[in-house]
Amino acid sequence: MDDSDYDINKRSDKTYMSRALQGFSDKERKVRIASKAFDASGNELIFATVKKEILLRQKEGGKRIVKATFFEDSRTVSVLNLQSYTEATGSPHKSNFALIGDEITRFLEFAKHIQEYIFHHDHGVNITDDELRRFILSERQATKLLTDNPDILAEVLRTKITKEDIVAIAYRKEQLAAYARLLNEPEYFVHAEEFKGCNGEALWQRFFEKNTWFFGYGLGYLFLSSLDDKKLESVVQGHSVASHGKRVDALMKTRGLISSLCFVEIKIHTTKLLSNKPYRVGCWAPSAELVGAVAQVQGTVQGAVEQIGNKFVGKDEHGAPTGEEAFNFQPRSFLVIGSLSEFMGEHGVNADQYRSFELYRRNTVWPEIITFDELYERASYIVNHSV
Secondary structure, eight states, X not given: OOHHHHHHTOOTTEEEEOOOEEOSSOTTSEEEEEXXXXXXXXXXXXXXXXXXXXXXXXXXXXXXXXXXXXXXXXOOEEEEEEEEEETTTOOEEOOOOOOOTHHHHHHHHHHHHHHHOOOOSSSOXXXXXXXXXXXXXXXXXXXXXXXXXHHHHHHHHHHTOOHHHHHHHHHHHHHHHHHHHHHHOHHHHXXXXXXXXXXXXXXXXXXXXXXXXXXXXXXXXXXEEEGGGOOSSEXXXXXXXXXXXXXXXXXXXXXXXXXXXXXXXXXXXXXXXXXXXXXXXXXXXXXXXXXXXXXXXXXXXXXXXXXXXXXXXXXXXXXXXXXXXXXXXXEEEEEEOOOGGGGEETTEEOHHHHHHHHHHHXXXXXXXXXOHHXXXXXXXXXXXXXX
């Protein structure tokens, strides 16, 4: 197989980097060749000469390959080669080609990856673009974390914290920042809704699906994990557990010698916690949304207890046990809803409102009610004190 055969089979969603090679003029310097494929859409227009007339015609589909030869130490690109191939024959041809639309962005990203990728060995690299973005972002996060927090380096040397630990902390700090913006910046929240194509509870649902560690760190400092890697929003009463089709946003279990089911219902940070006007002077009743959410969780948990019994045993599609077990003795449940900022006025906290809310949730045995800002503060405290 020659180079053209190899190039035509390259995937456009990957970046290819050769093994380390000796430099031509300096044998001590390592050289690598990075390449990127672009699939031609067939919509490109090119100039062609037909009977001495210059016409525009549609170019046949094919593949374009960009290759960059660079020094590993300085990342100086010494050769940049652009080659196009005919899709039908796989043979290269001499005509030049143009990058169109998002191909330009991908080319610039390819050049950026050459500059930023960190090689840990002399072997070749064959990696998808998504994996490459995550890898470079993680390395950059770790570097920034150590630069901004020099005391961490001393702690690393003392406790032998691994690179993975540092990257995980950096990632969680970044997600905390995103959480804060979703919580405190209405325009950012609306933009996120539009970008993700969802709204309200669904947006928070996606965020927590990506960041289940919030529950592990935030809620009672328990280490929680989604049951057998199921999605956070599990059907508790429906296909596999009960019959009414209710859903709880996080059917989770504690990590421990004996696992117990733990239910988490996720609402939205703007949900009102209290009614709009006092029930009596100085006494504020909980809002219909809060009361309804509590009733929803209680009904879901009770239905699960009745359906599952004292022990949940996971089974595959053929009914065979998966080895996943969770005990169901008085399962814990949490409701994430609203924000304490509701009780803040121009001149401070409305004590009557805050007292009314605290008395209600402290006298609600289950679910345990926690607001979005409280969840953020708990998670923030643990992440910022984890090193």
